[in-house]
Amino acid sequence: MTARILDGTATAQALLDETAERAAKLTEQLGRKPCLVTVLVGEDPASVTYVKMKGNRARKYGLESRRIVLPETSTTAEVVAQVEALAADNTVDGILVQHPVPSQVDEPAVFEAIGAAKDVDGVTMASFAAMGLGRPGFQSCTPGGIIRLLDAYEVPLAGQHAVVVGRSPILGKPVGLLLLERNATVTYCHSKTRDLAEVVKTADIVVAAVGKPELIRGDWIKEGAVVVDGGYNPGNVGDVEYAAAAERASWITPVPGGVGPMTIATLLAQTVDAAAARVG
Ligand SMILES: NC(=O)C1=CN([C@@H]2O[C@H](COP(=O)(O)OP(=O)(O)OC[C@H]3O[C@@H](n4cnc5c(N)ncnc54)[C@H](OP(=O)(O)O)[C@@H]3O)[C@@H](O)[C@H]2O)C=CC1
Ligand SMILES: Nc1nc(=O)c2c([nH]1)NC[C@@H]1CN(c3ccc(C(=O)N[C@@H](CCC(=O)O)C(=O)O)cc3)C=[N+]21
Numbered sequence: 001m002t003a004r005i006l007d008g009t010a011t012a013q014a015l016l017d018e019t020a021e022r023a024a025k026l027t028e029q030l031g032r033k034p035c036l037v038t039v040l041v042g043e044d045p046a047s048v049t050y051v052k053m054k055g056n057r058a059r060k061y062g063l064e065s066r067r068i069v070l071p072e073t074s075t076t077a078e079v080v081a082q083v084e085a086l087a088a089d090n091t092v093d094g095i096l097v098q099h100p101v102p103s104q105v106d107e108p109a110v111f112e113a114i115g116a117a118k119d120v121d122g123v124t125m126a127s128f129a130a131m132g133l134g135r136p137g138f139q140s141c142t143p144g145g146i147i148r149l150l151d152a153y154e155v156p157l158a159g160q161h162a163v164v165v166g167r168s169p170i171l172g173k174p175v176g177l178l179l180l181e182r183n184a185t186v187t188y189c190h191s192k193t194r195d196l197a198e199v200v201k202t203a204d205i206v207v208a209a210v211g212k213p214e215l216i217r218g219d220w221i222k223e224g225a226v227v228v229d230g231g232y233n234p235g236n237v238g239d240v241e242y243a244a245a246a247e248r249a250s251w252i253t254p255v256p257g258g259v260g261p262m263t264i265a266t267l268l269a270q271t272v273d274a275a276a277a278r279v280g
Helices: 008-030 045-060 076-087 107-114 125-133 141-152 172-181 196-200 242-246 259-279
Strands: 035-041 064-070 094-097 161-165 185-189 205-208 226-229
Touching: 008 141, 008 259, 035 045, 035 076, 035 259, 045 064, 045 259, 064 076, 076 094, 076 107, 094 107, 094 259, 125 172, 141 172, 141 226, 141 259, 161 172, 161 196, 172 185, 172 205, 185 196, 226 242
Parallel strands: 035 064, 035 094, 161 185, 161 205, 205 226
Antiparallel strands: none
8 A cells, every 4th residue: 555645734724724814804803913922942943943933834824923032041930920921911812832941941830821821832731631621722733733634634533543652741642632532542652662563553543753763663554554743853854764654554644744734733723713712
């Protein structure tokens, strides 16, 4: 079998166009554009690039984007104070704190300061609980984008064995929750998993969320399985050995052009949702 492509660029475009239309209508109602603020602590070059990409795309589709950069040496209290100020600012609809923050900063504490109403990146405990309980709320952007992409191609989820490799708070863990909510049978793997290959070989759907280039080998992929590569490593390499996996999979996400564009489109769509909630 040769896999068909889950085209994240094309699917994201449709969502961005719809988001731009909603943003334009809201701009009239609010008297200002829906506004996303990104907070970057430090100057990690990869993070600088992602944050710029998010800001540029926001502006291109009719949102306002502001960027706050705090010094690498910031304390938890300083970052929390900045995020709390944004949470209290009526001209701000959504807040994204770029992960990871420097190690001296308590990242979960900073995420909590965003508050549920402006958590368009889906990183607060309230958003996580809503995902786990199937209640309304903002989804983690990458997991939400992955589900939207699978839905766009009508990939069946109910009853399928989904194996998620990785359990980080912004990607692995929440994507498993969303798949469970859609009635997949979910297995999580992580760094302590014994015999990763054997588990992945039983998957109908594999979600790679590790951050290790080509960790998931092509010959682990069951014939006809669906492969979602959330990995985004330097040099545009995913967590899956792409060419070999594509020979066996029924569907596969490319890197780039798969999960990445869906993440940003979901972020912008949720920012417009947050702005719309303020209009009431
Ligand atoms: N395209 C996008 O929009 C996004 C892409 N990413 C990409 O996704 C990848 C993962 O990111 P993130 O979730 O933040 O990463 P983290 O480093 O936070 O988490 C990595 C996870 O992988 C697990 N892991 C590490 N080594 C192994 C191994 N050998 N076998 C099995 N599991 C292992 C870890 O297990 P343990 O918990 O036991 O330590 C951990 O749960 C990165 O490439 C990142 O760039 C991330 C966010 C958004
Ligand atoms: N709080 C938080 N939320 C995040 O969502 C978050 C984060 N922190 N930290 C870092 C990761 C990384 N990330 C990416 C988003 C889009 C692309 C993307 O669009 N990539 C393009 C390629 C772009 C290019 O390289 O030109 C693609 O895959 O096609 C990549 C990576 C979000 N992250």
